[in-house]
Amino acid sequence: MWRTSLSLSSKRLLSLSSNLNPNLNPNPISSLQKRSPSFDSSYGGLSSFSQLYSSTIPNESTKIGLGINQLGIAATATASVDASSSLSRDLVGVVSHYGRCYWELSKAKLSMLVVATSGTGYVLGSGQVIDLAGLCYTCAGTMMVAASANSLNQVFEIKNDAKMKRTMQRPLPSGRLTASHALAWASTVGIAGTSLLACKANALAAGLAASNLLLYAFIYTPMKQLHPINTWVGAVVGAIPPLLGWAAAAGEISLNGMILPAALYFWQIPHFMALAYLCRDDYAAGGYKMISLADVSGRKTALVALRNCLYLVPVGYLAYQWGLTSGWFCLESSLFTLAIGGTAMSFYLNRTTKNARRMFLASLLYLPVFMSGLMFHRLYNNWQSSLVDDSATETLPSSRFMSESESVDNEKQLKNMASGKQVRPPVAYASVAPFPFLPAPSYSHY
DSSP states (O other), X not given: OHHHHHHHHHHHHHHHHHHHOTTSXXXXXXXXXXXXXXXXXXXXXXXXXXXXXXXXXXXXXXXXXXXXXXXXXXXXXXXXXXXXXXXXHHHHXXXXXXXXXXXXXXXXXHHHHHHHHHHHHHHHHSOSSOOHHHHHHHHHHHHHHHHHHHHHHHHHTHHHHHTOTTTTTSTTTTTSSOHHHHHHXXXXXXXXXXXXXXXXXXXXXXXXXXXXXXXXXXXXXHHTTTOTTHHHHHHHHHHHHHHHHHHHXXXXXXXXXXXXXXXXXXXXXXXXXXXXXXXXXXXXXXXXXXXXXXXXXXXXXXXXXXXXXXHTHHHHHHHHHTTSBOHHHHXXXXXXXXXXXXXXXXXXXXXXXXXXXXXXXXXXXXXXXXXXXXXXXXXXXXXXXXHHHHHHHHHHHHHHHHHHHHHHHHHHHHHHHHHTOOOOOHHHHHHHTTOTTSOOOOOTTO
């Protein structure tokens, strides 16, 4: 026990001495051995303790080596973490860059509006049960085709977009994306969308999508620089997507399937007239031929917008008359049309930027309200029930003929029974004469 107390005392003395003199030997046992050579002989068990203490406490060079190794491992780990984080940041940056470019190149908001019109047409063309999977496939295919058409439009109008303040920051004029890259993107999504509609919907829907893509990219786009009639060609392009949705659901195009396409056609004219009036300077700088550029006073532009608003008035009545919706939609549609017509009249009477913007905002509000009313008040497709009725009426003459022939036969049988004659049916002669091996028929029931 006194040996243990001696060791603890020596350690305390060493710690105090080290604080006072840093050059002091840190090994207390070795210092005791130097001072007293007979220390080991007097206290024999303490020598082995000294060796054990020296082996368990590392010296300064060992500590420095371990510290360097630890620093190297930490530096390597830090470098690997930095490299992986830098790689992930670069990957996120690339995905974000191209995602933003594709979003702007596809005019995603406009494409989603096209998808909404196509989906509405699909719902209207469906029966009592809506095929949700078919609806999703139709919307996805429409979105791809619309994105392709908008991308091709920007590929063909790079120089024009670079001259307009409203479009100069698009991916192609700003140099964020090359024209070949955009062309590859447009071709890929266009083919994919058309193929999806052909596989999951029908050939009619795929044909309408492909024709609309060609009409928008290769006819409407160059015509914008040739003649103001491009606005009416663009209205035809906008009217096809709801017809596409109807064809995807019904498999055919019928008369009441033209209600929403007609509404979209007439709606686009005041919408684009307001936009053309508000962006006259940009369109002039871009080299586009719009009706508002030759109309200095704006009277003709406002008159065209007002006239097409009036064309929207009978659309609701036709939807009710052709059995597409209930009578409530006829009333609601008339009120909506009068509202947008009022803004067009206000613009016609006072042709200012404020009134043009008011008509533009009214047109943006009119379309979703009109489509929502169509879906809310829609009735079960009478074209399906009319097909059933037609098939039933076609079977009526044949059944009437069968009943008349049966009554004639019954009358003949009654006459034969009254006269006492027994008439053999034709099958009896066939059974006896040509085929004598067949059993003779029984005439008991005649």
